[in-house]
Amino acid sequence: MLMRVILWAILAGSVVMGYFGYKTGSATNAAVGIGIIIVAAFAIFFIMKMFLHLGFFLIKVLLIVGLIALIAVSGIKGCQYLMDSGRKINSQQTQKLQEMEEKIATRPLLDRFISFFSFSNDSAKEGQRGMIKGKEIDLKQSQKQPLPQQISGQVTEVRSGYLFRMGHHFIKLYGIDAPDPRQTCLDKRGATYNCGHKAKVMLERLILGKKLACQIAGGDYRKNYVATCKIYKTDVGVSMLTAGWAVADRTATSVYIPYEEQAHKKKVGLWAGKFVAPWQARAQSRLQLQKNISENSKDSFWGSLFK
Numbered sequence: 269m270l271m272r273v274i275l276w277a278i279l280a281g282s283v284v285m286g287y288f289g290y291k292t293g294s295a296t297n298a299a300v301g302i303g304i305i306i307v308a309a310f311a312i313f314f315i316m317k318m319f320l321h322l323g324f325f326l327i328k329v330l331l332i333v334g335l336i337a338l339i340a341v342s343g344i345k346g347c348q349y350l351m352d353s354g355r356k357i358n359s360q361q362t363q364k365l366q367e368m369e370e371k372i373a374t375r376p377l378l379d380r381f382i383s384f385f386s387f388s389n390d391s392a393k394e395g396q397r398g399m400i401k402g403k404e405i406d407l408k409q410s411q412k413q414p415l416p417q418q419i420s421g422q423v424t425e426v427r428s429g430y431l432f433r434m435g436h437h438f439i440k441l442y443g444i445d446a447p448d449p450r451q452t453c454l455d456k457r458g459a460t461y462n463c464g465h466k467a468k469v470m471l472e473r474l475i476l477g478k479k480l481a482c483q484i485a486g487g488d489y490r491k492n493y494v495a496t497c498k499i500y501k502t503d504v505g506v507s508m509l510t511a512g513w514a515v516a517d518r519t520a521t522s523v524y525i526p527y528e529e530q531a532h533k534k535k536v537g538l539w540a541g542k543f544v545a546p547w548q549a550r551a552q553s554r555l556q557l558q559k560n561i562s563e564n565s566k567d568s569f570w571g572s573l574f575k
Contacts, residue, residue: 274316274332278309281343305346419493420481429467429513432475434482438492442485443524444505445546446471446514453543456535463543467513470537474507475499512537515545 282305312335425433429446432439446467447453453463475497482495497504508514509527515538516524532539544552 274336275309275313278305278312278339281339282306282309284343305343416484418481418483419495420479422479423475423477426468426472426476428464429471429508432471434480439482439497440492440494441505441508441514442494442496443517443521444508444514445517446508447538447543447546447549451544451546451549453538453541455541458541463513463538466537467508470511470513471504471508475504480504512539 316331316335419434419437419439421434423432423434427433427438428449430441430444447464449464449468450462451464452460455461478499480497480499482493482497484493484495486494505514505524506527509516509524510531512531512534514528516522516528518525531537
């Protein structure tokens, strides 16, 4: 009778561990734990029954106490293991989702400093773009210190065909836009090439290591500036446009449009082949990333069961 009670107690313990395994989201751990406990329960039952028949009363008592203690400790350790495994799986899932969300905000090689430069609003359908709502604001409204009218210094880093670093500030060239570093285009032969890298290299040749004088036109909440910049008397934005590695930002100003049209007629730079407007390419990239996150989130539950 006593053995049957112990057997039922062990089987009940396996159900409890199975419940903890289910709560952790790890079906594999739960199934293995339950299987081991059931097999051990039957083994213990037959061993104890054998000792009862042999009549070793003292040994029976010691074994019963020891086995009960062993079962209790094993149950506690097993539940702890299952819960730790479940937390680990959940943390891995959360980390993956966070990494993919960060890709939406930063996009590959576009820099964590320039999220406000992802020029994509709903007007992209009409071939135009603007700043992200809620992101682009005037520094005069967001800072207690007044916005400087001018800034000058040596360029220490170029991030893309329109963004560079001067001192502690990142500066975006006002009135123009260029492909992001990983955007691809088609050349005049129809072959794919990295036009975003080409635009970055062009800007590096123009300004890297040189001293610029910039007229501030605006900024954002990250203390980044939007400015027109010159090397001596040459406008950097005009140089990028006439070389064909940038396009005019019509939502900012119409001043640079003639320089874009000049490069278009000469078929230089981007205009030598075919390309998607930078703001449209960013919008497409964002939609694809959102689609990937949606698909991965649907599979996360079933993936965690068999991981």
